[in-house]
Amino acid sequence: MSRGVFGLAGAVLRDPIGVVEAHEDAESLREVVVPLLGIAAVGCGIFGLVVGGYRGGLQVPFAALKMPALLWIPVILTLPACRAFFAAAEIEVSWSRMTIAGLVAMARTAVLAAAIGPVVWLVYSLQPSYHLAVLLLAATLGLVGLPGLSVLARSMPTGGRNRWMAALASVVVLAICTAQTGWVLRPFVARPAAEVTFLRPLEEDVFSSLGATTRSATGDYSKDWQPERKGMFGGRGR
Amino acid sequence: MEAAAEVWTETAAEESPTGLPAPSELARGVLGFVALGAAVALGSGDAQGAALHGPTALLVDAGSLVLTGPALLVGHQFLDLGAPVTRLADDLLRAFVRSGGMALGLAPVFLYFSATSGLSPALMALALPAIGALGLAHAAVGLVASERDAAADHAVARLAKMRLLVSGWILLTVLVGARIAARVVLG
């Protein structure tokens, strides 16, 4: 079994489209869905351990637990939208192909994230500033996420009209959802002096936070950012 | 009179059923807009906001199509163009179904943003025009293709007329949609 999982992880790296094509029918999807979820969970977990190591202590298991959700939630949320985008481009994709493409993309990203973990650990071991550590995390996720995203786009059937628009829309929606999920599940990289928490309260959104960070980074302190609780889960309106 | 009867017979013969979307497909399109509206309504913050945002998607997209679709069909007949009316109706309904499918696909994303942020109304303000534009583009391509298939003779003149008609219809639909949106949102 373990040899099979390692073989699958290798195939996901070497020939992801081949894996998608070999398992796009429901019957063969059944054989790989659990191993692919396992690969994604373990890969992300390893990366989470490394990221949590910046703060250390309880933040290590917390980040390891949350990191798989950082990939899982956006992929599951956006698969119906991606399918609709491709349908709008006159490319009909079966649910099982969509699912296997999402799973392979997720597993590929996770394996790459685990592989790049030592590099992140090396940089974090030099005790960079908190902002630099967060930026490194974002850049790393972007770097390992691109090969995964390319799988999602390349594994769609050929033909259709304005295919690139469907692929672009899928990537944009997935990126927005991933950014928001990162914000919802924060902290991954906790400040060294901060109290360790599993999740912070839901305040504002990722774009508002990015705006505030950008203003601070450029030395603009004219607007004091007072985050309010937002969303159904955030206690808005209290 | 006889000539008119002949024209009528010809038109009736052309307008054989061309496979309009099934009721289930139409229902799915409606469901898409309803689901998108409901997802945004949940993130509105209060009952008033929910009542406001809930039906917006359906009203804007379906409303503008219902209000302007007949005008397109009448204009098509008035300009003596060749495509069967049922085929044009099919193009319009399929564009609606496709837009509704996209709205349905986006509904989970909007529900997520409603649950975790206050962004969903703003995102809907971006997504709704995009979905509408996609539907219009799809309809325009289908309508012109239908006319091209029907216009074996005088193809250039007929296609030019059809393109003009479709352009006018798109402009009208955008304006009507914007008016409905303004009416719904601003009251």
Added chain:
Amino acid sequence: MIAYVQPGLAAVLGVAYLATGGAVAWSLYRKDPSPAVVAGALVAWPVFLPLLGAPPARPRLGGPLQGRIHEVFGALERTLADPVAAGVPWDADVGGLRDALLASDARLGLADRLLAETGGDAGLREARERAASAIGGVLDEVVQLRLQIGLAALAGDEGAIRAHLAALLARVRALDEVTRIHG
């Protein structure tokens, strides 16, 4: 109203997610009582939804080399699907070769199960090793065949590939007969 129900709402949505997962897991359990699939469906049910319409899982009759056979033939099929390799009607030959190999591999699986259950005897063990080695040899040849297709695309010697494929098919049929006798 919505503003004041968020903790309850979160719980309701959480329970709804798990309940849906439970329903999906139960539905899959009736088709395929695999603990991994059921546990996976409970937690990550959205990706298991396409499986609900799938036919019940067939009992695993494959042998130990099933994965490699699929891998090697998957690669070969992708090579054959290349437009440069198109126009040669060897799909049926390749399919026949794969089916024959899978059949031999299934008999290998049966021999493995018998050996595991009974301890087996030296004759069966020896026959099993011979058959496994022969299947492995054919798979190596299939890999070579793939390279030969690349050469044919450049030099245009399709006859040699067909002859190679026919020879492999004959080898596997002979192997099939041998494993039938021993298995």
